[in-house]
Amino acid sequence: MDVSPQRTAVIGAGxxxxxxxxxxxxxxHHVVCVDVDEAKIARLRQGRVDILxxxxxxxxAAGLTDGHLDFTGxxxxxxxxxxxxxxxxxxxxxxxxxxxxxxxESVVAELGPSLPTGCVVVNKSTVPVGTAAxxxxxxxxxxxxxxxxxEFLREGSAVQDFLNPDRIVVGSDDEDAARRVADLYRPLRAxxxxxxxxxxxxxxxxxxxxxAVKLSYVNAIAELCEVFGADVDxxxxxxxxxxxxxxxxxxxxxxxxxxxxxxxxxxxxRMADTAGVRFDLLQAAVDDNTRQGxxxxxxLAEELGSLHRARIGLLGLAFKAGTNDLRGSPALRSAxxxxxxxxxxxxxxxxxxxxxxxxxxxxDAYQAVKxxxxxxxxxxxxxxxxLDWTAxxxxxxxxxxxxxxxxxxxxxxxxxxxxxRGIGRMVTAGSPDRRTPxxxxxxxxxxx
Ligand SMILES: NC(=O)C1=CN([C@@H]2O[C@H](COP(=O)(O)OP(=O)(O)OC[C@H]3O[C@@H](n4cnc5c(N)ncnc54)[C@H](O)[C@@H]3O)[C@@H](O)[C@H]2O)C=CC1
Ligand SMILES: O=C(O)[C@H]1O[C@H](OP(=O)(O)OP(=O)(O)OC[C@H]2O[C@@H](n3ccc(=O)[nH]c3=O)[C@H](O)[C@@H]2O)[C@H](O)[C@@H](O)[C@@H]1O
Numbered sequence: 267m268d269v270s271p272q273r274t275a276v277i278g279a280g281x282x283x284x285x286x287x288x289x290x291x292x293x294x295h296h297v298v299c300v301d302v303d304e305a306k307i308a309r310l311r312q313g314r315v316d317i318l319x320x321x322x323x324x325x326x327a328a329g330l331t332d333g334h335l336d337f338t339g340x341x342x343x344x345x346x347x348x349x350x351x352x353x354x355x356x357x358x359x360x361x362x363x364x365x366x367x368x369x370x371e372s373v374v375a376e377l378g379p380s381l382p383t384g385c386v387v388v389n390k391s392t393v394p395v396g397t398a399a400x401x402x403x404x405x406x407x408x409x410x411x412x413x414x415x416x417e418f419l420r421e422g423s424a425v426q427d428f429l430n431p432d433r434i435v436v437g438s439d440d441e442d443a444a445r446r447v448a449d450l451y452r453p454l455r456a457x458x459x460x461x462x463x464x465x466x467x468x469x470x471x472x473x474x475x476x477x478a479v480k481l482s483y484v485n486a487i488a489e490l491c492e493v494f495g496a497d498v499d500x501x502x503x504x505x506x507x508x509x510x511x512x513x514x515x516x517x518x519x520x521x522x523x524x525x526x527x528x529x530x531x532x533x534x535x536r537m538a539d540t541a542g543v544r545f546d547l548l549q550a551a552v553d554d555n556t557r558q559g560x561x562x563x564x565x566l567a568e569e570l571g572s573l574h575r576a577r578i579g580l581l582g583l584a585f586k587a588g589t590n591d592l593r594g595s596p597a598l599r600s601a602x603x604x605x606x607x608x609x610x611x612x613x614x615x616x617x618x619x620x621x622x623x624x625x626x627x628x629x630d631a632y633q634a635v636k637x638x639x640x641x642x643x644x645x646x647x648x649x650x651x652x653l654d655w656t657a658x659x660x661x662x663x664x665x666x667x668x669x670x671x672x673x674x675x676x677x678x679x680x681x682x683x684x685x686x687r688g689i690g691r692m693v694t695a696g697s698p699d700r701r702t703p704x705x706x707x708x709x710x711x712x713x714x
Contacts, residue, residue: 269293269294269295269449269450269452269453270449271294271295271296272295272296272349272350272446272449272450273295273296273347273348273349273350274287274290274295274296274297274298274348274349274350274351274352274450275297275298275299275300275344275345275348275350275351275352276290276297276298276299276300276351276352276354277300277301277341277344277345277351277352277353277354277355277373277377278300278301278353278354278355278356278369278373278391279299279300279301279303279306279307279310279337279354280301280317280354280356281317281319281419281421281424281525281591282354282390282391282417282419282424283299283301283352283354283355283390284299284310284315284317284322284326285319285322285419285424285425285428286352286354286390286417286428287299287329287335287352288322288325288326288329288335288425289325289425289428289429290450291325291328291329291332291334291335292325292328292329292334292429293450293451293453293454294334294453295334295450296334297329297334297335297336298336298337298338298343298344298348299335299336299337299338299344300337300338300339300340300341300344301337301339302339304339307337307338307339310326310337311330311337313326313327313330317421317589317590317591318422318588318589318590318591318617319421319422319424319425319589320422320423320425320426320588321425321426322424322425325425341373341376341377341380342376342377342380345377345380345381345382345385346380346382347382348381348382348385349382349384349385349386349446350385350386350388350446350447350450351377351381351385351386351387351388352388352389352390352415353370353373353374353387353388353389353390353391354390354391354417355369355370355373355391356369356391357369357370357391357392357393357529357533358525358529359528359529359532359533362536363532363533363535363536364394364532364533364536364537365392365393365394365529365530365533367393367394367397370389370391370393370397370401371404374387374401374404374405375404378404378405378406378407381405381407381410383409383410384409384410385410385411386410386411386412386413386440386443386446386447387401387405387410387411387412387413388412388413388414388415388447389401389412389413389414389415389416390415390416390417392416392417392470392471392474392526392530392533393414393467394467394471394533394537395464395467395468395471395537396464396467397414397467398412398413398414398437398438398463398464398466398467399412399463399464411438411440411442411443412438412440412443412463413436413437413438413440413443413444413447413463414435414436414437414438414463414466414467415434415435415436415437415447415466416435416466416467416469416470417470418431418432418433418470418473419431421524421525421586421588421589421591422586422587422588422589423588429454430454430456431451431454431456432456432457433456433457433458433459434448434451434454434456434457434458434459435458435459435461435466435469435470436448436458436459436460436461436466437460437461437462437463437464437465437466437467437469438462438463438466439462439463444460448460470530471530471533471534471537472534474526474527474530474531475527475530475531475534475548475551477515477522477527478522478527478528478530478531478548478551478552478555479547479548479551480515480516481515481519481522481527481551481555482522482550482551482552482554482555482558483551484498484502484515484516484517484518485518485519485521485554485555485558485689485690486554487501487502487518487690488518488689488690489561489690490690491690491691492689492690492691496690497690497691498518498672498689498690498691499672499691501690502516502517502518517671517672518672518689518690519558519596519646519670519671519672519689520558520559520562520596520597520599520600520644520670520671520689521555521556521558521559521562521596521599522555522596523585523586523594523595523596523599524585524586524591524593524594524595525585525591525593525594526594527594528552528555528594529594531548531551531552532552534548535548535549535552559596559599559600559603560603562600562642562644562668562670562689563600563603563604563607565668565687566578566604566640566642566666566668567607569640569666569668569687570639570640570664570666572608573604573607573608573609574607574608574609575608575609575610576604576608576609576610576639576640577609577610577612577637577638577639577640577663578604578609578610578611578612578638578639578640578641578642579612579613579614579631579634579635579636579638579640579641579642579662580597580600580601580604580611580612580613580614580625580634580641580642580644581613581614581615581631581634581635581641581642581643581644581645581647581650582597582613582614582615582643582644582645582646582647582650582671583595583597583598583601583613583614583615583618583622583627583644583645584597584615584617584618584645585597585645586645586646587645587646587647587648589617590615590617590618592618592620595645596644596670597613597615597644597645598622600642600644600670601613601622601624601625601644602624604642605624605625610626611624611625611626612625612626612627612628612633612634612635612636612638613625613626613627613628613634614627614628614629614630614631614633614634615627615645615647616647616649617647631649631650631653631658632653632657632658632661635658635661635662636661636662637661637662637663638661638662638663638664639662639663639664639666640664640666640667640668641658641662641666641667641668642668642670643667643668643669643670643671643673643674644670644671645671646671646673650673650674651673651674651675655667655678655679655681655682655684656681656682658682658684659682659683659684662684665683665684665685666684666685666687667679667684667685667686667687668687669686669687669688669689670688670689671689672688672689672690672691674686676688676691
């Protein structure tokens, strides 16, 4: 095999840590994953993976079986024999908008004295520029090296992204440590971007915030398309052919969300602010994103006349399709805004079955739309495209289907006698989309 196996410890067994651990084990390394969540560790020891990630349960099971992967709740045991220690700890948004580094700080303080001589501490969490230098000072040991190795995987395709990265970023002023970290990934044959630690830390924020700006831009273009009678699908196709722009990440929606883009844009803004640097572009992207969420709800209110006591069937709760993660979910935000405006929301998500405050969560899409005045599609699950819209039309009180992801087939919805609305999509005069969606009363008359 094209790899020299290394003994690694991964601290934090969440999306990034568990994926890193299971994938490194699959490449032939010996990995011990650590987490403070003892119950999670107990489940992982039995091969039970809580998060929805294709291929991850299989890789975890394979690692447990072939002995390359182990789990423990004890940091000291995990790092005792480690050559490389990955920090995959949460860095959530603190109350003041910065990245909260308390988990990193407490782990570094705890593990420092236990690290074997020559060990490399690799930070994979998304952390403010200067964190590697700070960790180095905290460790205060000349025999240890610190490397910044940010992660770019996406939820829902974490394993595939990890094993097929566009690039591996390795930032350190320690040449030997950087080479050892890059070598861990050698079987992946990915381009390695070798930098100093500060640049590696900045690359991660610069990349995520660029994606955020791109989405706010496309959402604004979509709004203009609505106003001027253009079709955002055609517009983004036309833009995307230009390789300088690219086709990816041009889908308009209910606003960008998730556990990272919002917190990382906030953290970069705080970094800029602290340094006295204006970053109006990023601030505008964040503000526009807040408005985008509100705009979806406002459009529903306009179409229905009022949201007061309106029944909304919400399709999707996760922050995007392919994950059961609700952190920073635009769907949840829409639901909250709808409830605040007096609407009653019944939601269905194929990957989420939780009791949510103020929102009824049901077991299938047809239950969610029953007696609804409008349907709001907020997460682009493929199964929603296969719904029987004729059956849904029978179940609903109203006729409006607001497709905040431009995910559904407008023709199928129209054929069922329902009214499709999307984001930034062209509505030609006289087309069925021009019809005013019926209110409850009108709907009763129509079906009477
Ligand atoms: N979720 C994602 O798609 C990506 C996340 N990131 C970054 O990676 C970092 C981790 O993110 P996620 O994996 O999503 O977080 P997560 O919340 O899924 O996992 C973090 C894990 O760390 C554990 N933990 C917390 N404190 C601990 C401690 N003191 N000792 C040991 N374990 C501890 C938690 O119990 C949890 O299992 C963040 O900085 C995030 O910004 C980077 C790329 C992708
Ligand atoms: O640092 C992180 O945590 C990760 O953040 C994002 O990954 P992720 O949060 O999994 O989700 P994305 O696929 O980027 O989607 C983010 C949000 O943008 C929305 N989106 C995405 C693409 C698009 O065309 N339109 C759109 O509205 C999604 O629905 C979602 O709400 C980045 O894509 C990853 O590269 C990065 O590693």
